[in-house]
Amino acid sequence: MLKKIILIIFFIGLIFSSIFIGLVDVPPFDINTWTSQQHLVLLASRLPRTISLMLAGASVSVSGLMMQNIMQNKFVSPNTIGTLDSAKLGIVFVMICLPHANSLTKMGIAFIFAFLGTLLFLLVSRYVVSKSNIMLPLIGIMFGNIIGSIASFFAFQYQLMQNMTSWLQGNFSIVMRGSYELLYLSVPLFILIYVFAYQFTIIATGQEMTTNLGISYEKMRLFGVAIVALTSSIVLVSIGSIPFLGIVVPNLVTLKFGDQMKKNLPLTAYFGATFLIICDIIGRTIIAPYEISTSLIVGILGSICFIGLLLKEGRGQRG
Incomplete structure (x- = not known):
């Protein structure tokens, strides 16, 4: 119980820090003295940024946990099986054929490409x-x-490379009110995963065991892939690509708390959001008043953790 209280207090402290750290000074204990500019910065930029960090961090981490269960492999995630790359191809398609499409249309087409790309990899x-x-x-x-x-x-070919690269790099500094709300769709998807956590745990045991327990292995697998593809598309369209998070966080949670999926889902969401907020704060403060892209910080720290997991796996196989 004490550990849970400490984790909650720590997370609240991170949220508080994320909201009030930035180029424009917004004193947290002097609300009555805030100028109109400070109110605008808080409501239009800082709050949306912090909320998007929480939702994106939780979504990417839970998607990684889902794929690891579906594929029965702890080193897979939407980043490493072509899901995100397929979604990017879908976004390029939208840029070329539907340049004035809204975010919901972009997300829908990215989802179709991500889903089909993931199914193709499952076949391979x-x-x-x-x-x-x-x-x-x-x-x-x-x-x-x-x-x-x-x-x-x-x-x-269509001179969209710079536009695509800058849009999909995972930079939270450009998140503003009106540009991140699509991320709220990840909340019902998380609830859906939690409701079907038992079935997703069962399919991780293999097709024979799943069928013997009266669960359709292929249908549940397709259902899980669809949820992961949709979640990944939502994050990609809203924020961009966030490397390693979907591999590292689920693995660290599993190493510490075991492999029971229903128990690990909220923990994975918590630590994914926490890790991403910490990386964002580092990116904002390390060379202030300038910023380093959050995805770059995640890539550096995540790659170190990933190498450590690979070395541990290698030692385990030799043992």
Whole structure:
């Protein structure tokens, strides 16, 4: 109970810090003296930014946990099996064919591409036979790079490369009121995952066990892939790409608390949001008054954690 209270207090402290740290000084204990500019900064920028950090961090981490259960491999995530790259191809398609489309349309088309791309990788993965957990994500990264190259080719052809790169880099400094609200759709998706957590845990045991328990293995797998593709598309369209978060956080939670999915879902969401807020605060303060992109900080810290997980996996296989 004490640990839960400490975690809650720590998270509240992070939220408080995220809201009141920035270039424009907004004194937290002097509300009556705030100028109209300070009110505007708080309501139009700081609050949306903090909320988007929480929602994006939780969504990406939970999506990674879902994919690891679906694929029965702890090193897969939407970043490493082509889901995000397929969604990026969908966004390039929108930029070329529907340049004036709204965010909801962009998200819908990105979802279709992400879903189909993930299904294609699932088909490819059936022919991968290896005792190493690392082989499947390596193939997934190559698969994603092929799709990403196709997206880049069309972006170059239509002179959209700079636009695509700047839009999808995962920079929270441009989050404003009116540009992040799509992320709220991730909340009902999280509830849906939690409701079906038992079934998703069962499919991680394999097709034979799942069928014996009266659960349709293929239908639940498709359902899980659809949720992950939709969640990934929402985050990509709203914020951009956030590397390593979907691999590192679920693995660290599983190492500490076991592999029971229903228990790990809120923990994964909590630590994903916490990690992303910490990275954002570091990016805002390390060279203040300038900012470093949050995705860059996540990439640096996440890659260190990822290398540590790979080394641990290698030692475990040799043992």
